[in-house]
Amino acid sequence: MRAQFVLSEIGVGLRRNLTMTFAVIVSVALSLALFGGALLMREQVSTMKDYWYDKVNVSIFLCNKTDASASSKCAKGAVTTQQREQIQADLKKMDIVENVIHETAEEAFKHYKEQYGDTAIASVITPDQMQESVRVKLKDPEKYKVVATAFAGRDGVESVQDQRSILETLFNMMRSVNYAAVALMLLMLVIALMLIINTVRVSAFSRRRETGIMRLVGASSFYIQMPFIMEAAFSGLVGGAFACVLLVAGRYFLVDHGLNLAEQMPLVNFIGWDVVLAQLPLVIVIGLLMPSVAAFIALRKYLKV
Incomplete structure (x- = not known):
């Protein structure tokens, strides 16, 4: 009987405040979709870092005649055979080095022509203008500075470049987008909480006569508050479900179909469906708890029911 009464009160409350309930659902859905999107963006950055950091090298560019x-x-002239061999030998002695590959100027020129053969500058570049280099694969990419400190400034070395620094620009941009999404999510969350609190207050005020009678016949405060809390929880649950749909649809249309980024950007290691699906329960739980707690606080603080 009590459960039936609570459910009937929930239905009455939702019908009386249909417009505000819809607004709560939309705001909760958008805020949770942004929350889930921020989580997925963080996972994407982490996945890309793990994928690319495992492939990047430290490049030691050696002096050529042009650099001299x-x-x-390179004031002392182009790198000599002895200097080159000494650099390679010293690298192989380092515990942090996994692999050392020497690229000649001719090989560098060939790779350059393969990548930029259609450009105007490629037609005037000659092999002797290209720098030979030593590509160093590190066991731990974070130890780049050890190599840079050891070889920067040595005779025959023009520069030491960490390819990871190139990727950091991309990752920093993605982090900035993620921070913007989090900021927007927080704004939407505040709006959603304000709507929830206002909806609960309006709903309780419109039913003040019923709640007054329930108080007179001895109903507990929690029993009186339960329909309002359940209304908010229902709205949050529906909003959370819509947020999950948006996240799944976003992954489907952005990566697999629609924009089809998986084929358009084959060098990017996109997060899989397992990562997306793993975030959905958290979104649902937050969608259920957030409005419930907000409604409980609103009833306790602003309304005497």
Whole structure:
């Protein structure tokens, strides 16, 4: 009997405040979709870092004849065979180094032509202008500075470049987008909470006569508050479900179909469905708890029911 009464009161409350309930559902759905999107973006950045950091190298560019006249770091002339062999030998002795590959100027020129053969500048570049280099694969990419400190400034070395720094620009941009999504999510969350609190207050005020009678016949405060809390929980649950639909649809249309980024950007290791599905229960739980707690606080603080 009590359960039936609570359910009937929930139905009455939802019908009386249909417009505000719809607004709560939409705001909760958007805020939770942004929350889930921020989580997925963080996972995407982490996945890409793990994928690319495992593949990046430290490149030690050696001086050539052109550098000898153009760069102060190569004032002693182009790298000699002895210097090159010594650099490779010293690298192989380092515990943090996994692999060492020497790329000649001719090989560098060939790779350059393969990548930029259609450009105007490629037609005037000659092999002797290309730098030979030593590609260093580190066991731990974070130890780049050890190599840079050991070899920067050595005779025959023009520069030491960490390819990871190139990727950091991309990752920083993605983090900025993620922070913007979090900020927007927090704004939507505040709006959703304000709507929930206002909806509960309006609903309780419109039923003040019924709640007054229930108080007179000895109903507990929790029993009186339960329909209002359940209304908010229902709205949050529906909003959370819509947020899950948006997240799944976003992954489906952005990566697998629609924009089909998986094929358009084959070098990007996108997060899988397992990561997306793993976030959905959290979104549902937050969608259920957040309005319930907000409604409980609103009833306790603002309304005497």
